[in-house]
Amino acid sequence: MPLIRIKKPWEIPEREITPENLYLNRRRFMKNLIGAGFSVTALSTLIGCRNNSKTAPTSRAVTLISTNKFITNPNFSQVDRPITDEALATKYNNFYEFGGGKSIWQAAQALPTENWKVEVAGLVKNPRIYDVDELHKKFPLEERIYRFRCVEAWAMVVPWLGFPMKLLMADVEPTSKAKYVRFTSFYNPEITKGPGFWATGYPWPYTEGLTIDEMANELAFFAVGMYGKSLPKQNGAPLREVIPWKYGFKGAKSIVKIDFVESRPATFWNTLIPNEYGFEANVNPDVPHPRWSQATERVLSEGASWSWEKRPTLLYNGYGEYVANLYP
Numbered sequence: 001m002p003l004i005r006i007k008k009p010w011e012i013p014e015r016e017i018t019p020e021n022l023y024l025n026r027r028r029f030m031k032n033l034i035g036a037g038f039s040v041t042a043l044s045t046l047i048g049c050r051n052n053s054k055t056a057p058t059s060r061a062v063t064l065i066s067t068n069k070f071i072t073n074p075n076f077s078q079v080d081r082p083i084t085d086e087a088l089a090t091k092y093n094n095f096y097e098f099g100g101g102k103s104i105w106q107a108a109q110a111l112p113t114e115n116w117k118v119e120v121a122g123l124v125k126n127p128r129i130y131d132v133d134e135l136h137k138k139f140p141l142e143e144r145i146y147r148f149r150c151v152e153a154w155a156m157v158v159p160w161l162g163f164p165m166k167l168l169m170a171d172v173e174p175t176s177k178a179k180y181v182r183f184t185s186f187y188n189p190e191i192t193k194g195p196g197f198w199a200t201g202y203p204w205p206y207t208e209g210l211t212i213d214e215m216a217n218e219l220a221f222f223a224v225g226m227y228g229k230s231l232p233k234q235n236g237a238p239l240r241e242v243i244p245w246k247y248g249f250k251g252a253k254s255i256v257k258i259d260f261v262e263s264r265p266a267t268f269w270n271t272l273i274p275n276e277y278g279f280e281a282n283v284n285p286d287v288p289h290p291r292w293s294q295a296t297e298r299v300l301s302e303g304a305s306w307s308w309e310k311r312p313t314l315l316y317n318g319y320g321e322y323v324a325n326l327y328p
């Protein structure tokens with residue numbers, strides 16, 4: 001006879017908890033709330049209305065990429081664990097522009113991805129404004145199965161579709177002065193108003209950055225798709241960064257601008273909470289986050305996160321053979 005177990009109060013909220021934001025909840029939340037003129041009643045109403053991902057229909061990813069147009073890169077055709085279910089990877093997201101919980105996938109459908117342009121500027125010989133469709137044609141798409149590790153200690157495995165960043169670098173030709181690159185995500189508070197009240201005072205738009213050498217690394221990838229289809233909006237359509245040896249927050253979604261610059265750019269999380277989210281942010285089991293250990297990770301699965309399989313965290317997320325030489 002199956003055991004009927006009543007859910008403990010902490011089981012349900014845990015899936016929705018966003019540790020990346022807890023500090024802010026404590027420190028800024030009330031301030032922002034009051035600043036924005038919201039009452040505590042308004043807040044509880046909003047939280048109560050949040051959609052439950054379990055009842056949501058399957059992904060609305062648009063299939064724009066024809067399946068015979070890419071090959072799986074043989075160097076990245078498998079990892080040490082199974083590929084995460086598409087339904088999980090597309091329903092459990094961090095995309096703060098659309099809300100502070102994990103169930104933002106419906107809100108993210110407001111992202112206008114038509115006629116998307118990506119501007120490449122700064123210290124390059126050939127500044128360009130790319131059409132996303134042009135990118136698809138210009139750089140041969142390949143599939144790469146990468147481990148993904150969020151700084152919050154959950155992990156997944158995703159078959160991304162895209163092209164190595166070094167191909168775009170070769171096209172725009174950074175000058176010798178360029179030492180860093182900054183990626184800027186789409187931001188329009190009229191559209192991305194999911195979080196509304198609590199995002200007040202955040203350093204929008206979302207930005208991230210790499211050194212030039214990191215960008216030129218074989219692993220650094222621009223994804224335009226996942227699971228053989230175009231990227232769903234909630235996963236950062238139509239173009240996002242994928243940096244598999246770094247924590248997930250380093251991978252800006254829905255990129256509109258790429259700037260090559262001389263000095264280290266200010267980035268979203270590093271500006272907000274510098275002692276918790278460093279610029280480099282390489283996955284490292286021996287460097288704990290100030291609020292939790294990074295020694296283990298939990299494999300994104302069905303059900304409550306305390307029940308997910310725990311695995312030891314790998315240095316550089318297991319990609320040391322490609323990237324350790326960047327950090328002597």
Ligand SMILES: Nc1nc2c(c(=O)[nH]1)N[C@H]1C(S)=C(S)[C@@H](COP(=O)(O)O)O[C@H]1N2
Binds near residue numbers: 020249250
């Ligand atoms: N623009 C933008 N990019 C973002 C984020 C965000 O909030 N906004 N969250 C980051 C974090 S913390 C993670 S873990 C990954 C999550 O990607 P996924 O939702 O595809 O799993 O996106 C990263 N890129």
Ligand SMILES: [Mo]
Binds near residue numbers: 150152249
């Ligand atoms: Mo994250």
